[in-house]
Amino acid sequence: MxxxxxxxxxxxxxxxxxAVRYSSQPRWTTLASRRFSSTPAAPASDDSKTLKPKxxxxxxxxxxxxxPIRSNPTPTRSTIQQVFTLATASRYVLPRLRxxxxxxxxxxxxxxxxxxxxxxxxxxxxxxxxxxxxVSWGLGEExxxxxxxxVLSKAGVEVEPLSEPETEDLEFVTDPSENTRLQGDLIIxxxxxxxxxxxxxxxxxxxxxFPQDTLLARYAFSQALSRSTALSAFEASLETxxxxxxxxxxxxxxxxxxxxxRIALVKKLGxxxxxxxxxxxxxxxxxxxxxxxxxxxxxxxxFNSLSNALEMRNRTRSVNDKITYxxxxxxxLRQLLTETSAHSMELIxxxxxxxxxxxxxxxxxxxxxxxxxxxxxxxxx
Numbered sequence: 038m039x040x041x042x043x044x045x046x047x048x049x050x051x052x053x054x055x056a057v058r059y060s061s062q063p064r065w066t067t068l069a070s071r072r073f074s075s076t077p078a079a080p081a082s083d084d085s086k087t088l089k090p091k092x093x094x095x096x097x098x099x100x101x102x103x104x105p106i107r108s109n110p111t112p113t114r115s116t117i118q119q120v121f122t123l124a125t126a127s128r129y130v131l132p133r134l135r136x137x138x139x140x141x142x143x144x145x146x147x148x149x150x151x152x153x154x155x156x157x158x159x160x161x162x163x164x165x166x167x168x169x170x171x172v173s174w175g176l177g178e179e180x181x182x183x184x185x186x187x188v189l190s191k192a193g194v195e196v197e198p199l200s201e202p203e204t205e206d207l208e209f210v211t212d213p214s215e216n217t218r219l220q221g222d223l224i225i226x227x228x229x230x231x232x233x234x235x236x237x238x239x240x241x242x243x244x245x246x247f248p249q250d251t252l253l254a255r256y257a258f259s260q261a262l263s264r265s266t267a268l269s270a271f272e273a274s275l276e277t278x279x280x281x282x283x284x285x286x287x288x289x290x291x292x293x294x295x296x297x298x299r300i301a302l303v304k305k306l307g308x309x310x311x312x313x314x315x316x317x318x319x320x321x322x323x324x325x326x327x328x329x330x331x332x333x334x335x336x337x338x339x340f341n342s343l344s345n346a347l348e349m350r351n352r353t354r355s356v357n358d359k360i361t362y363x364x365x366x367x368x369x370l371r372q373l374l375t376e377t378s379a380h381s382m383e384l385i386x387x388x389x390x391x392x393x394x395x396x397x398x399x400x401x402x403x404x405x406x407x408x409x410x411x412x413x414x415x416x417x418x
Contacts, residue, residue, distance in 0.1 A: 044290055050142040053111070082152065099346065103221030108209065120224065120258070122266040123181045124170035124203040127196035131167050139194040141243035146329045152245035156180050162245050166257040168267040169195070172259035177244065178204065185234075203270040204260060211247065217254045219342045224258055226251040230335045237333060250253045260327065261343035268323050268352055275312055275356060279363060285370065289299075295370045306367050313360050323353045 057379060107117070131149055135142065142151045151163040152174075154368060161175030163184060171189075172180045185202075209224035217229040229251050232238060247255065284304065288296030295302070316323060330337035344350075 055267040056136075060373055066403050093192055100222040103223035106220060106223055106225065111212065111214070113214045115210050117208050117210055117223070118130070118175050119177050120172065120174050120207040120209055120262065121181045122170060122172045122205040122207075122259075122262045123178075123185060124168075124263075125185050125189060125269045126168045126169040126271075127163065127197035127270075128286070129197070130194045130196060131165065134165065134189070134192050134194045137188050143239055143242065145239065145252075147260065147327055148256065148323050150252075151258070151401075154182050154184060160246055161169050162247060162255075163264070164256060166260065166267075167264040168263060169199075169270070171268045172262050172264045174209070174255060174259075178206070199270055201273070203266050203273065205266045205269065207262065211251075213248075217251060217339065219258070219346060222346075225345075226254060226363075229254045232333055232336070233333050237329070252274050253333070254335050257330070257339040258343050261347065264323055264344065265347040265349060267415055268349065268356075271312075271316065272356060275359060278308060278312070279359065280306075282363065282366070286364070295373055297370070302367065302370055304362075306371075309360060309363055309367065311328070313357075314358070316356060323349060 090127045106114075132170070134149060138149065138151055139154065141153060142149055144150070145164070147166060149165040154161060154163050154173075155161065156176055157180070159176060159180055161173050161180070163171055163176070164384045165171040171181075171184070173184065176184075181204075207222065207224060210227060213227055215225050215227035217227050218225050226247070231250075231280075242249060242252070245252070285296055288294060297305075326337065326340070330340055
């Protein structure tokens with residue numbers, strides 16, 4: 038099969054892969070935010086609008102499970118509040134951030150925990166992760182963006198800032214009579230088992246606006262949300278990269294040339310390797326379970342429940358498949374450029390041989406003609 042046919046076959050396969058993937062979750066291709074909250078169409082009444090599960094993400098299939106909580110308030114249950122996640126960079130340099138945070142901030146395993154942060158009378162808490170995202174509890178999008186502008190940007194901790202920040206939001210309630218869990222698209226913070234290890238919670242923790250016994254549960258849910266938002270940013274960057282390569286098959290069809298120099302192609306390959314490294318090899322990757330949960334099965338359950346609901350494994354596998362397709366396409370293009378280069382070298386060699394033949398003729402033909410004339414002269418008497 039020719040190199041052109043290989044490339045056309047690759048893009049047909051990649052297009053089919055994206056069509057299947059995005060048909061179930063179209064928001065990933067067009068939006069920079071993924072919300073767990075959109076009221077379903079055709080509500081039965083005005084009252085039902087506030088009770089309907091909010092679902093426009095992978096959690097929409099399980100959103101109906103939260104209806105019993107939403108529609109049956111109890112004296113022990115708080116109002117529904119927001120969990121908002123914002124990704125602004127590829128990663129944060131957390132050690133540089135401490136001096137810009139309130140004195141009550143603490144390191145909590147893989148995050149920096151800000152127990153109390155507020156603006157304009159609205160107070161919540163924030164978990165900041167090194168993967169370039171942070172999760173706020175009890176704060177909305179406006180407050181989260183102010184935190185990013187007033188703290189993260191001033192601290193200069195953002196490495197490779199995103200051109201368009203990624204957001205996700207979820208909702209939660211506190212209810213000491215319920216068990217802590219994810220129900221549909223709603224987090225319930227209630228009775229939480231104590232950690233297995235005494236070192237799981239740092240000593241002398243400052244006061245937070247939320248119960249201390251659910252701190253590790255909030256941390257586990259936050260880490261799952263943080264990974265999902267960081268993966269959304271990764272997916273958007275990969276789509277931009279694939280779009281920049283989409284014209285190459287057409288160029289091959291129309292001109293028979295890849296439309297890209299060898300140096301440019303090598304640079305694109307470097308970008309692709311960087312994508313795969315960030316996805317699979319970095320410490321804050323999207324596949325491995327964080328070390329903290331190895332000794333804490335209860336909190337690992339919280340982390341996994343939200344990660345599974347957000348389809349982290351399927352999304353990671355899909356991204357890996359796209360990277361594999363792109364790598365195969367670039368391999369075909371490299372082969373085509375190599376063949377083109379080899380053909381050019383052959384032409385140059387042929388031309389050099391022809392030039393050498395011409396030079397030899399110019400140099401030797403007169404001598405041969407003189408020798409021939411002398412051989413035909415009559416011998417002297």
